[in-house]
Each structure stands twice: as C-alpha cells, then as structure tokens.
Amino acid sequence: MVELIKMMESYGDAPAFKNLDGESSYEVTYRQYLHKIKACAYNLQNTFGDLTGKHIGIMADSNYEYTILLGAILFSRGVLIPVNFLETPENIQAAIYRSDLDGFIVEEKYKDKAVGDFKIADKAEMLKEGNGSLELKDFTDDEKNNLALIVFTSGTTSLSKGVMLSVGNLLGFTVEGHNDDYSEDKKASSGSRIYNIFPFYHIAGINGWLYRIEQKATTYLSADSKNVLSDLEGEQIDVGLVTPGILKLWQTCIKKGNISRLGGLKLALTGGAKPEVGVIQTFLDNGIGFGQYYGMTETCGNITCNFDVINHLESVGRPVDGCEVSFIDGEICVRYYGVMLGYYKDPEGTAEVLEDGLLHTGDLGYLADDGFLYITGRKKNLIILSSGENVSPEELEKKLYENPKVKECLVYEQDDRIHAGVYCDAADQEEIKQFVTELNKELPIYKKIYKVDFRDQEFEKTQLGKIKR
Amino acid sequence: MSETFKKIVAIIEDVADIPEEDIQEESNLIDDLDLSSLEIMSIISKIEKAFSIKMSEKELLSIENISDLVKYVDSL
Numbered sequence: 001m002v003e004l005i006k007m008m009e010s011y012g013d014a015p016a017f018k019n020l021d022g023e024s025s026y027e028v029t030y031r032q033y034l035h036k037i038k039a040c041a042y043n044l045q046n047t048f049g050d051l052t053g054k055h056i057g058i059m060a061d062s063n064y065e066y067t068i069l070l071g072a073i074l075f076s077r078g079v080l081i082p083v084n085f086l087e088t089p090e091n092i093q094a095a096i097y098r099s100d101l102d103g104f105i106v107e108e109k110y111k112d113k114a115v116g117d118f119k120i121a122d123k124a125e126m127l128k129e130g131n132g133s134l135e136l137k138d139f140t141d142d143e144k145n146n147l148a149l150i151v152f153t154s155g156t157t158s159l160s161k162g163v164m165l166s167v168g169n170l171l172g173f174t175v176e177g178h179n180d181d182y183s184e185d186k187k188a189s190s191g192s193r194i195y196n197i198f199p200f201y202h203i204a205g206i207n208g209w210l211y212r213i214e215q216k217a218t219t220y221l222s223a224d225s226k227n228v229l230s231d232l233e234g235e236q237i238d239v240g241l242v243t244p245g246i247l248k249l250w251q252t253c254i255k256k257g258n259i260s261r262l263g264g265l266k267l268a269l270t271g272g273a274k275p276e277v278g279v280i281q282t283f284l285d286n287g288i289g290f291g292q293y294y295g296m297t298e299t300c301g302n303i304t305c306n307f308d309v310i311n312h313l314e315s316v317g318r319p320v321d322g323c324e325v326s327f328i329d330g331e332i333c334v335r336y337y338g339v340m341l342g343y344y345k346d347p348e349g350t351a352e353v354l355e356d357g358l359l360h361t362g363d364l365g366y367l368a369d370d371g372f373l374y375i376t377g378r379k380k381n382l383i384i385l386s387s388g389e390n391v392s393p394e395e396l397e398k399k400l401y402e403n404p405k406v407k408e409c410l411v412y413e414q415d416d417r418i419h420a421g422v423y424c425d426a427a428d429q430e431e432i433k434q435f436v437t438e439l440n441k442e443l444p445i446y447k448k449i450y451k452v453d454f455r456d457q458e459f460e461k462t463q464l465g466k467i468k469r
Numbered sequence: 470m471s472e473t474f475k476k477i478v479a480i481i482e483d484v485a486d487i488p489e490e491d492i493q494e495e496s497n498l499i500d501d502l503d504l505s506s507l508e509i510m511s512i513i514s515k516i517e518k519a520f521s522i523k524m525s526e527k528e529l530l531s532i533e534n535i536s537d538l539v540k541y542v543d544s545l
Contacts, residue, residue, distance in 0.1 A: 226510040229484065230518065245507045252486045387507055416505065440499065441530050445506040450499050 002171040003138040004213055005075060008034045011216055014191070019064035020231040021223035028064065030216075033071075036127070040072035041134040043126045048103040048119060051078035055100050055150070059083045059092075059114060060107040060123050062199040063223045067209055068127060069105060070200065074148060074170075075136040081150045082201035085110045086444045087160075091395075094159050095152045099344060144168035150344050151203055153297040154382065154390035162344035165203075169300040169338050170210060173322065192238040195220040195263065197228055197246055202388060204271050204293075207301040208241050229253065232263030239267045244275040245386035245416075251282045259286065271295060271302065272388030274375070277313050284310060292316065294373070298359055299323075300338035304373050315372040325367060331379050332361045381469060383413040389446040391418065393469075396447065403435045408459050410467050417450040421459070429454050473520075473539050480515045484508055494536040501534075516542065 008016075011030035018027045028036075044051055056078045060066050073080045081099045083092060085107075092113055096104070101118045105126055114120055149165040166172075194217045198205035212219045217239075222231045228246060240262070242250075247270055253261045268283050271293035283290050290309045294316035295302040303325075306317025319325050323336040339359045342350035353360045362380030367373055378384075383391040393411035400409045400420060408423040424432055433452060440448045459467040478492045485508045498504050504512070513524055520542050532538055 224514075226514040228507075228514075229511045230514065243507075245505060248505070249484070249507055249511060252484065256483070256486060258483075387505070417503065437533070441533075445509060445530075448499060448506070450503065 001139045001141055001144070001167070002174055002210075002214060004171065004210070005034070005136055005138045007216070008213065014216060015218040016213070017064045017067065018193075018218060018220045018235075019223055020220055020227070020235070022227075022230075024223075027218075033068070035133070036068045036129065037071040037075070038133040038136060039129045039131065040068050040126055041076045041136055042132040043128060044072055044076060044078070044121075045134060046131065047121050047126070051076035053077065053079065053147075054102040055079045055081055057081040057083050057096060057099065057101045057104040057114075057118075058106075058123075058200075059085050059110045060105065061223070062201070062205060062225060063221050065123065065127055066200050067219075067221070069123070070206070070209060072126075072136075075138075076134070077143075077146070079147050079150060081152075081162075082206075084152070084199070084201040085113060086446070088442070088444060088447070089113070091152075091160055095162070099150050099152075099162055139167050139171055144172060145341070147341065149206070151201070151206075151297050154392045154395070159395075160392075161346060161349060163203075163297045164341040164344050165297075165300050166341050169340065170206070172337055174214065190216045191218070193218045193220060193236065194239040194241060195232060195237045195265075196241045197222065197225060198241060198243065198272070198388065199225065202272065203295070203297045203301045204241070204388070229261050232265075233261055235263040237263040237265060239269060240265050241269045243386065243388040244270050244273045244279070245388065247275055247279050247283070248386060251279045254282055254286055262288075267291065269293070273384045273386050274316075275386075280309055280313060294375070295338075296361060298340045298353065298361075299334060299336055300340065303334055303336055303338070306372070312372050315368070315374050317373065318371045319373065325373065326358075327366070328360070330364045330366075330376075332363045332365050332373070332375070334359050334361060383411075383418060385413070385418075385446060386416050387446050391447055396420070396443075396449065399439055399443075400436075403432060405432055405435075408467060410459055410469070411449070412469070414451075418448065419451045419453060420449050421453045421455060423455050423458055426454075426456060471539060471543070473542050474535070476519055477516060477535060477538055477542070480512055480519065484511045484515065492535060494539065495534055497534045498532065520545070 008030045013029045013031055016028050016030040016033045056073050058069055083095050096116050103119045104114050105121050105123050106114045107123045146167045147164055148167045148170055150162045152160040152162050154160050194212050196208040196219055198208055250262055265288055267289040269291045280290050291307045293302040294304045303323045304317040304319050306315055326333050335358055363375050364377040364379055365375040396411040397409050400406050405424050405428040410421040436449050436452055462468055478489050482489050496502050522545050
C-alpha cells in the first residue's frame with residue numbers, strides 16, 4: 001500500500017500546492033498541508049463522530065481547500081462521496097439519496113442544493129485550525145478491500161451510477177507501476193509544477209491529487225476553474241493535466257499569440273475524452289510534449305497511456321502495467337487492480353459490466369501489433385464531451401418527452417455538441433424550439449442542447465421497436 | 470454601439486477566435502456563436518475581471534444572447 005502520510009512527513013517544507021487566485025494566490029508546503037489535514041480530521045470527528053465507514057459527501061469548488069477535505073476524510077477511514085454541484089437538481093438529489101450520506105460538507109454558495117436527512121457541515125468550519133489535531137495513519141494491506149470512495153458517473157440509463165472504489169484501487173499500487181511509456185511523465189515529476197484542472201468529482205481529479213503527492217510534485221490548482229485562461233499568466237508550470245476541452249481553449253491561445261497564458265507549459269497530459277488530432281499537432285508544433293490517458297471511473301482511472309503520440313496520433317496508448325486487455329465481440333475488456341468493487345446498491349448494473357473481475361468497458365476497439373490500443377466506437381449509449389463530462393442521451397430524451405408535442409426524439413453528439421433529432425408535426429416546431437430554449441436554461445452548462453433537427457418522419461426502429469441509434 | 474458591447478465582443482474574439490464582425494447584439498451564445506461550455510465560462514471569467522463584477526450560476530444560466538450580457542453588465 002502506498003504510504004502517503006509517511007511520504008508527506010518526509011517531504012517537510014517542499015512546496016505541495018499553489019492555490020491560484022490572482023493577487024490572493026498562495027503556496028502551501030507539505031508540512032503545512034499535513035497539519036491542515038489533521039486539523040480538519042479533528043473538526044470532522046467533532047462534527048460527525050468517528051468517521052470509520054461513514055458516508056461523507058462533499059459539494060465544493062475543486063481547489064486547494066477541497067484537497068484538505070479529501071485527505072482528512074480518506075485517512076479518517078470515511079467513505080468519500082464527491083458531488084458535482086453543476087449537475088441537475090434531480091441528479092444531485094439522486095446522488096445524495098442513493099449514497100446513504102451520513103454527513104455532507106457543503107460550500108456556503110451551494111447550500112441550497114443540499115437537502116436531505118443528514119448532518120450538513122459548513123466547509124469553512126471544517127477547515128478551521130486551532131480546535132485540535134487528529135493523528136492519522138497510513139492504510140495497511142488488511143484494509144485493501146474497504147470502500148473508500150463512491151463516484152457518481154453518467155451511466156447509459158437516465159440516472160447516474162455510483163462507482164464504488166476501494167482503498168486498494170486508490171493506494172494499492174505506486175505510480176511507477178505504469179508502463180515504460182510513462183517515463184516522460186516521471187521525468188517531469190519530483191519537484192515539478194503540475195497544473196491540475198480536473199474537478200475532484202471526476203476520478204482524474206482524485207488520481208491527479210494522489211499521484212502528484214506520491215511524486216513529490218507541486219500541484220497548481222485554480223481557486224475558481226473558470227479562470228483557467230488567466231490563472232497561469234505570470235506563473236511557471238511544467239505539466240498541465242487538463243481536459244481535451246481546455247486543450248482546445250489553449251490551442252486558440254497559441255494560435256492568437258497568447259501562449260503566455262499557458263504558463264510556460266512543457267508537457268500537456270489529457271484524458272476523459274478523445275483529444276482532436278489537430279489540437280495535438282498544434283502542441284507538438286510549438287515544442288510542447290503531449291501525453292494522453294484512457295480510463296474510466298470504473299477502472300479508477302488510467303488503463304492505458306500514450307507518450308508516443310507523434311507515431312500514434314490516433315491511439316490511446318499501451319495498457320499500463322498490470323492491466324490485461326481482451327476483447328469480447330470487439331468490446332474492450334480489462335482485468336486490472338484498479339477495477340471497481342461494483343456499482344453502489346445496484347447488483348444488476350454491476351453484473352452487466354463486471355464478471356469475475358473482468359470489466360466490460362463499453363468501448364469497441366483493437367490492439368495493434370505494436371501493443372497500442374485503438375478505440376473505434378462505443379457499444380454503450382453515452383455521449384462523452386471534450387470537457388470530460390459524460391452525458392446520458394436518455395436523460396435528455398426523457399426531458400424532451402415532457403413536452404407532449406414531441407412524438408419521437410433522439411439525442412446525439414455532433415462535433416462535440418449535443419444535438420436533438422425531433423419528430424413532430426410541422427406546426428409544433430416553433431413551440432418545441434421555445435421549449436428547448438427554456439429547458440437549456442435549467443440544464444448544466446455542459447448538457448445544453450445546441451441544435452434541434454426536425455424531421456417529418458418517424459425514426460428507424462429496431463426489431464424491438466426501439467429507435468435505432 | 471455601446472462601450473460595454475465593444476468590450477464584450479473583444480473578449481469573445483480573444484477567447485473563441487470568432488471574427489468581431491460576426492458577433493451581433495442578438496447573437497445567441499449557443500445557436501449562433503456555437504460557443505462551447507468552457508468557452509462560455511472563460512468569457513464570463515474575463516467579463517467579470519474586465520468589469521469588476523461577479524456573476525452567480527443562476528444569472529449565468531439565464532443569459533441567452535449578447536444583449537442579455539450587455540444589459541446584465543450595464544445594470545450593475
């Protein structure tokens with residue numbers, strides 16, 4: 001088991017984090033960080049009692065303060081449930097209700113979104129120092145299979161699924177356990193400065209947090225993620241761990257002569273969705289290294305990585321060490337120590353994807369002779385956007401059917417935007433357009449429907465009468 | 470054309486690389502300008518900094534077109 005606490009103790013005054021917030025930016029050493037975690041753990045115990053096995057939710061901005069809560073809950077042996085505050089009220093409620101929360105830590109501005117029968121604690125109160133300090137211990141091998149984390153992710157049905165990850169999934173293997181291709185990343189590790197923009201309700205955000213501590217790196221975090229284009233100006237970073245969507249924003253910066261907004265970036269690492277080849281090329285052409293990962297919440301993150309993009313532009317890379325890839329009817333299946341325990345309280349959903357430790361990814365693809373994996377399509381019905389967000393078409397279709405004038409509809413992705421095909425009477429088109437405009441005002445920014453394509457004929461159906469996708 | 474409008478257009482051009490002449494008061498952020506969610510967030514961030522304002526999530530969701538943005542900024 002990775003002994004993260006011992007590691008942090010040994011790092012002393014090495015810089016652990018920089019919280020980017022314009023003139024209010026500040027740095028934190030590993031010593032200070034550990035101190036903060038222990039103080040937070042004390043406050044948590046005072047508020048919720050012994051945390052062992054308790055389900056504790058967090059709804060807060062993904063910045064430095066969040067990482068204190070992550071450390072305090074994890075090492076107090078609580079079960080962590082990060083909740084995405086951008087989600088629809090239904091999904092937030094479902095996540096809260098279905099994860100059996102014992103307690104919920106909420107940032108002041110998101111208080112209205114937290115309703116339920118559990119104790120709510122104010123984030124700022126939990127971070128206060130001076131009340132006391134709790135000694136925390138690293139995990140032992142006996143704790144390997146204990147539940148550590150439930151991450152909600154859009155499934156192929158309309159409600160999101162709670163992916164259960166164990167202590168072993170998170171800390172059972174070292175970051176050096178990745179394959180040789182990972183060396184590029186390793187080179188730029190100890191003491192290097194890494195900007196991580198993946199939110200902490202996303203497995204890549206949590207992994208980014210753990211791996212970089214393990215590597216004794218300094219993690220740069222935006223206090224508010226929407227400031228991504230101004231936060232790095234005047235900073236010096238080595239690695240950027242960002243979504244393909246951010247890479248596109250950065251590509252525009254490079255093209256328009258604003259490369260200074262990338263903070264001297266030397267290596268761009270991405271995952272969560274497929275980056276565009278043209279974007280990768282722009283980075284390479286400007287002397288910035290590029291690496292990409294492929295993984296899912298269900299595998300606790302990376303199962304492949306590609307650090308030879310020059311020769312394998314379209315590949316997601318080679319499987320990381322310990323990950324065994326096989327194919328069933330063209331579907332990529334994996335055996336790996338990161339594979340989840342299952343979906344929380346959903347044995348049927350679990351049985352659909354997990355069979356004797358073999359996980360069905362829902363992606364179609366093939367392994368080339370040189371060991372590089374290529375993804376050719378998706379078996380599961382899921383939209384994956386460049387922002388790294390997964391969107392269930394069924395969830396949006398359900399919302400469209402709330403308008404009785406919509407006879408049939410099909411939600412799909414085109415050029416990284418969500419489109420809806422609608423079959424209705426020609427006379428109702430204007431009304432439905434208006435309905436979508438209103439619907440868009442309620443939807444999270446990444447779930448908005450960009451275009452409605454009207455049709456005057458029914459959609460083609462499968463033998464079972466379902467609309468063909 | 471108001472000063473606010475001009476400043477907002479310049480910000481959109483800077484973030485999303487859309488020619489200034491293609492941006493009108495009535496341009497819808499999604500339907501006409503096809504801005505991605507991340508572009509919209511970055512544009513809002515730059516508007517907040519340029520005009521020293523803070524926009525809530527609710528206010529952000531209610532914005533449909535450029536003139537909504539201009540009106541919002543001018544109302545503060």
